[in-house]
Amino acid sequence: MLSISINFIFKLTCIIFFIGLMGIILNRKNILVIIMSIELLLLAVNLNFAAFSIYLDDIVGQIFVLFILTVAAAESAIGLAIITVLYRLKNSIELDPIKKKINNKL
Amino acid sequence: MYLLIIFLSIIGSCLAGLFGRYLGSSGAAVVTTSCLIFSFLLSIFGFYEVALLGSPVYIKLFTWISSETLNVDWGFMFDTLTISMCVIITFISSLVHLYSIEYMSHDPHLPRFMSYLSLFTFFMLILVTADNFVQMFVGWEGVGLASYLLINFWFTRIQANKAAIKAMVMNRIGDFCLLIGMLLIFMNYKAVDYASVAVLTPLFQETTINFINVKVNLLSVVGIFLFLGAVGKSAQLGLHTWLPDAMEGPTPVSALIHAATMVTAGVFLLARSSFIYEFIPNILEIITVFGALTAFFAATTGLVQNDMKRVIAYSTCSQLGYMVFACGLSNYTVGFFHLSNHAFFKALLFLSAGSVIHSVNDEQDMRKMGGLKNLAPFTYSMVVIGSLALIGFPFLTGFYSKDLILEVAYGKYSSLGYLSYILGSLGAFCTAFYSMRLTYLTFLSKPMGHRKVICYAHDSGTYICVALGCLAIPSIFIGYLTKDMMVGVGSSFFGTAVFVNLNNFNIFDAEFINTFYKTLPVNLSLLGFFLALLLYVFYNNLLFKIKTSLLGKKVYNFLNRKWFFDKIYNELFSQFFFKFSFSISYKFIDRGIFEVLGPTGLSSIVLGAGAALHKLQSGYIYHYNLVILIGITSLLGIRQIYNFVGFFVDYRLLMLMVVLYIFLFNYPEHIENNND
Numbered sequence: 207m208l209s210i211s212i213n214f215i216f217k218l219t220c221i222i223f224f225i226g227l228m229g230i231i232l233n234r235k236n237i238l239v240i241i242m243s244i245e246l247l248l249l250a251v252n253l254n255f256a257a258f259s260i261y262l263d264d265i266v267g268q269i270f271v272l273f274i275l276t277v278a279a280a281e282s283a284i285g286l287a288i289i290t291v292l293y294r295l296k297n298s299i300e301l302d303p304i305k306k307k308i309n310n311k312l
Numbered sequence: 313m314y315l316l317i318i319f320l321s322i323i324g325s326c327l328a329g330l331f332g333r334y335l336g337s338s339g340a341a342v343v344t345t346s347c348l349i350f351s352f353l354l355s356i357f358g359f360y361e362v363a364l365l366g367s368p369v370y371i372k373l374f375t376w377i378s379s380e381t382l383n384v385d386w387g388f389m390f391d392t393l394t395i396s397m398c399v400i401i402t403f404i405s406s407l408v409h410l411y412s413i414e415y416m417s418h419d420p421h422l423p424r425f426m427s428y429l430s431l432f433t434f435f436m437l438i439l440v441t442a443d444n445f446v447q448m449f450v451g452w453e454g455v456g457l458a459s460y461l462l463i464n465f466w467f468t469r470i471q472a473n474k475a476a477i478k479a480m481v482m483n484r485i486g487d488f489c490l491l492i493g494m495l496l497i498f499m500n501y502k503a504v505d506y507a508s509v510a511v512l513t514p515l516f517q518e519t520t521i522n523f524i525n526v527k528v529n530l531l532s533v534v535g536i537f538l539f540l541g542a543v544g545k546s547a548q549l550g551l552h553t554w555l556p557d558a559m560e561g562p563t564p565v566s567a568l569i570h571a572a573t574m575v576t577a578g579v580f581l582l583a584r585s586s587f588i589y590e591f592i593p594n595i596l597e598i599i600t601v602f603g604a605l606t607a608f609f610a611a612t613t614g615l616v617q618n619d620m621k622r623v624i625a626y627s628t629c630s631q632l633g634y635m636v637f638a639c640g641l642s643n644y645t646v647g648f649f650h651l652s653n654h655a656f657f658k659a660l661l662f663l664s665a666g667s668v669i670h671s672v673n674d675e676q677d678m679r680k681m682g683g684l685k686n687l688a689p690f691t692y693s694m695v696v697i698g699s700l701a702l703i704g705f706p707f708l709t710g711f712y713s714k715d716l717i718l719e720v721a722y723g724k725y726s727s728l729g730y731l732s733y734i735l736g737s738l739g740a741f742c743t744a745f746y747s748m749r750l751t752y753l754t755f756l757s758k759p760m761g762h763r764k765v766i767c768y769a770h771d772s773g774t775y776i777c778v779a780l781g782c783l784a785i786p787s788i789f790i791g792y793l794t795k796d797m798m799v800g801v802g803s804s805f806f807g808t809a810v811f812v813n814l815n816n817f818n819i820f821d822a823e824f825i826n827t828f829y830k831t832l833p834v835n836l837s838l839l840g841f842f843l844a845l846l847l848y849v850f851y852n853n854l855l856f857k858i859k860t861s862l863l864g865k866k867v868y869n870f871l872n873r874k875w876f877f878d879k880i881y882n883e884l885f886s887q888f889f890f891k892f893s894f895s896i897s898y899k900f901i902d903r904g905i906f907e908v909l910g911p912t913g914l915s916s917i918v919l920g921a922g923a924a925l926h927k928l929q930s931g932y933i934y935h936y937n938l939v940i941l942i943g944i945t946s947l948l949g950i951r952q953i954y955n956f957v958g959f960f961v962d963y964r965l966l967m968l969m970v971v972l973y974i975f976l977f978n979y980p981e982h983i984e985n986n987n988d
């Protein structure tokens with residue numbers, strides 16, 4: 207069984223999750239870093255699922271982890287594909303404003 | 313036949329008004345005048361039947377309003393009071409019509425004028441013949457309307473417009489009070505016809521009602537409001553200011569409206585409502601005070617007016633005061649007797665004043681007339697007859713009624729009776745003084761006008777002279793002829809038309825008062841008459857010195873400016889209401905608060921809030937992320953906080969705070985946008 211306390215693991219996963227969150231929010235330029243941060247978020251979630259699965263002695267959590275792994279792989283693959291397309295269009299992967307600034311007065 | 317008395321005038325009015333273009337001036341004049349003369353002849357016959365033979369006539373035409381307990385009929389009731397009024401109205405009116413044919417002959421709108429005159433007569437007849445309060449109110453408002461049209465006849469003159477509006481508004485204040493009185497009657501009696509109200513009144517003697525949260529006696533409050541209606545129409549102190557200004561209309565209008573008919577409506581109402589007033593002695597006292605004060609006030613004001621018509625207007629106001637305090641002392645018959653006599657000689661005075669004004673090229677200022685005695689002798693004799701009748705010269709018409717009023721005032725043996733006697737006697741003195749002053753300045757003094765005007769001054773033509781002559785005869789004789797009939801001791805002339813409580817009945821006492829007090833009013837009148845003659849003929853310098861002394865100037869100013877009533881009303885009420893209605897109710901409330909809370913404010917707030925929310929979408933992904941984060945955090949946070957404060961804070965308060973936030977922080981922003 208688990209030798210370290212569940213609280214410790216929960217704190218760890220929280221920290222990882224918030225690092226990922228901050229990575230998304232504080233990062234202003236790099237799309238790759240955002241995708242990495244999302245992976246980090248999913249990783250934290252996965253860890254949490256796995257830990258609780260063992261803690262509660264329930265297999266469902268691990269099944270979920272497997273699902274999330276596949277979803278994360280698919281998501282990062284699609285994300286990278288989008289980045290490639292974006293790069294082909296703009297010759298950079300900087301995060302410009304998505305919306306075009308239109309001089310619209312109300 | 314009785315209906316024809318009333319409806320002939322409206323037929324004439326419609327013919328002249330609607331087909332005046334085809335009838336032409338003379339056609340319209342002939343139609344309306346002949347209608348009125350027929351009406352007069354019929355009402356003479358009606359007078360014979362109703363008043364002399366003592367058989368009141370009641371005609372119910374059809375039902376006007378029938379809704380549960382409210383039942384209003386078009387009913388015409390001819391009792392003595394009504395038919396006497398009918399005779400007076402149609403007589404004066406037909407003579408005024410006749411007079412106007414010549415007086416207004418150079419006016420291009422003669423058909424319209426004739427139509428209005430007939431319309432006025434019609435409404436006046438409706439007023440007096442009605443058998444219920446609602447129908448009476450039709451006539452009451454109708455004469456107000458017709459007086460507006462007639463005062464405003466020369467609609468291009470700004471003064472006439474202003475005077476007409478003033479007359480209408482001042483009357484409307486009284487009308488509103490009358491309406492309240494009528495509604496109170498209906499609410500409590502469940503009936504508006506005179507017969508039911510008269511029969512039921514003793515039952516309500518002790519009834520108290522809740523009127524604007526005050527417990528008051530029903531009859532008192534009804535009496536007060538009916539009297540306030542009469543105050544407006546009869547130009548008693550307080551609402552009298554419209555009457556002198558109404559002299560802006562043509563002179564026949566003044567004679568018809570402001571001398572003989574319209575102003576008498578208030579006195580008529582008091583006499584007609586005697587069955588209510590007899591049960592409320594306290595209100596009768598108020599009426600007495602108002603009447604006595606009006607009689608005195610108007611007589612003193614008349615002393616120093618320089619406009620010929622205004623002098624007569626104030627004398628009308630003063631005489632109405634006499635009538636009203638006679639009614640207040642429960643002598644309705646005496647008041648009505650004075651009303652009928654006054655109609656004749658006041659119409660005579662006004663019409664001869666018109667004749668004078670006509671002859672001196674439309675000059676109304678008495679100081680610019682003078683010396684017309686030999687130039688217009690007929691008019692002179694008419695004015696003298698009218699003036700002597702007015703001041704109550706012995707054995708002329710005014711003597712019989714005016715002195716009787718003062719006698720019954722003294723014979724009341726109450727302090728209010730004495731007060732009204734004293735004020736009335738002083739008023740009689742002033743009346744004599746200004747009547748003589750008017751006669752002197754117009755006819756006896758040296759010519760003051762331009763030479764050309766004086767050269768062409770002459771008596772007026774046939775129609776005017778016939779009208780004046782017809783009025784002069786009753787002015788001399790009618791008082792003597794009808795005294796025993798109307799106010800004779802034990803006369804049953806009025807029958808049930810006027811009700812006098814036996815406790816208030818004092819006409820016997822009035823017969824047996826001290827000779828000194830009986831003759832005092834006549835003596836004072838004669839004194840005033842001769843004093844004026846003396847002062848103006850021989851001691852003009854002394855008069856001038858008195859007028860220009862320090863005190864004299866102040867008194868003269870005070871009286872000449874009508875006791876400053878107009879000034880006070882203007883500055884205290886009109887200006888205040890003008891300011892209030894513009895800066896507060898219009899600018900602050902209507903265009904201020906309602907606009908901000910209503911269409912403009914709401915739309916600008918919605919637009920401002922929309923713009924602010926729109927700015928949230930900057931297009932940067934990390935902004936969106938931040939918003940998501942903040943959203944999740946605050947939702948979770950609010951949930952946590954709510955666990956603590958949820959016991960005593962309603963969630964609806966939160967919504968209120970959000971709305972308040974939108975209002976407070978978005979409104980100013982949008983004002984700038986609006987100005988762009």
